[in-house]
Amino acid sequence: MAEMVATFPKKYGRVPHLVVVRVGEDPASVVYVRNKAKACDAVGIKNTTIVKDENISEEELLNLIKELNVDHTVDGVLVQLPLPKHISEAKVIETIDKNKDVDGFHPLNVAGLWQKTPHMEPCTPKGIMYLLREIGIDLKGKRAVVIGRSNIVGLPVAKMLLDANATVTQCHTRTVDLPSITRQADILVVAAGKAKMVTGDMVSDGVVVIDVGMDRDPETGKLCGDVDFDTVSSKASAITPVPGGVGPMTIACLMQNTIDCFLLNQTIKA
Numbered sequence: 001m002a003e004m005v006a007t008f009p010k011k012y013g014r015v016p017h018l019v020v021v022r023v024g025e026d027p028a029s030v031v032y033v034r035n036k037a038k039a040c041d042a043v044g045i046k047n048t049t050i051v052k053d054e055n056i057s058e059e060e061l062l063n064l065i066k067e068l069n070v071d072h073t074v075d076g077v078l079v080q081l082p083l084p085k086h087i088s089e090a091k092v093i094e095t096i097d098k099n100k101d102v103d104g105f106h107p108l109n110v111a112g113l114w115q116k117t118p119h120m121e122p123c124t125p126k127g128i129m130y131l132l133r134e135i136g137i138d139l140k141g142k143r144a145v146v147i148g149r150s151n152i153v154g155l156p157v158a159k160m161l162l163d164a165n166a167t168v169t170q171c172h173t174r175t176v177d178l179p180s181i182t183r184q185a186d187i188l189v190v191a192a193g194k195a196k197m198v199t200g201d202m203v204s205d206g207v208v209v210i211d212v213g214m215d216r217d218p219e220t221g222k223l224c225g226d227v228d229f230d231t232v233s234s235k236a237s238a239i240t241p242v243p244g245g246v247g248p249m250t251i252a253c254l255m256q257n258t259i260d261c262f263l264l265n266q267t268i269k270a
């Protein structure tokens with residue numbers, strides 16, 4: 001990616017520019033936003049972090065986004081979630097120009113995923129699909145089980161797996177007898193946000209496991225995933241670790257989306 005970005009100043013007169021807006025001092029958001037800036041620096045993408053007080057009004061935040069939307073020096077706009085309760089996340093997401101929506105959360109980008117029309121893909125599901133390709137698994141006809149149905153991870157990744165011709169089962173908090181379903185999985189994607197909820201007795205030999213969770217181990221306080229790595233890894237043919245695995249791939253996809261928005265904006269201007 002860095003080599004590609006290095007060619008842009010000569011071709012287009014500048015490098016891509018990502019603006020990340022953080023509202024408040026949520027400790028996890030501080031770390032996530034810092035990591036995004038570091039990744040931009042590594043790839044050569046110009047990046048600006050705008051920090052706003054947690055008491056910023058919804059109107060002020062929406063106005064800031066509108067300014068960034070019309071700023072031709074800005075290619076990608078990302079507002080770090082979650083936001084304080086008095087600000088509607090839906091309104092914020094809708095306000096970001098869909099062609100600068102590097103997160104792929106805008107309703108028109110979501111619609112594009114479901115209707116198979118051009119769209120910005122959400123970073124984490126896109127990263128999961130990259131990881132599956134890297135592992136080298138042919139998804140056609142495989143039984144994929146996704147735990148979680150959030151708009152950010154579970155729903156889009158299930159759709160992408162379906163489009164890749166896997167047979168997909170989606171599980172959630174109302175799912176009855178989860179282990180009987182997870183044991184049937186050739187591919188298991190876990191995005192529940194529950195530390196170590198998937199244990200070795202819930203999977204079959206040879207399963208490919210993608211652990212999306214970013215949790216804290218209740219005993220050690222250390223970062224861990226939704227999968228109990230020790231008991232599951234002995235049965236899995238491939239498993240993504242936490243930390244590592246999906247997290248870094250999500251950031252890589254954010255960099256790719258920023259480049260894609262930059263290139264799209266060059267085409268629109270031409």
Ligand code: NAD
Nearest residue numbers: 124148149150153172173191192193212213214246247250
């Ligand atoms: P969410 O809370 O919006 O959704 C969780 C989903 O899991 C829900 O659909 C719920 O029905 C399901 N679920 C919860 N407990 C369950 C249970 N016991 N059995 C079956 N289903 C259950 O969370 P999210 O935003 O989708 O994130 C999920 C996890 O992934 C979190 O740990 C989050 O931090 C992590 N995450 C990681 C990345 C990354 O880049 N690595 C990106 C996004 C989210």
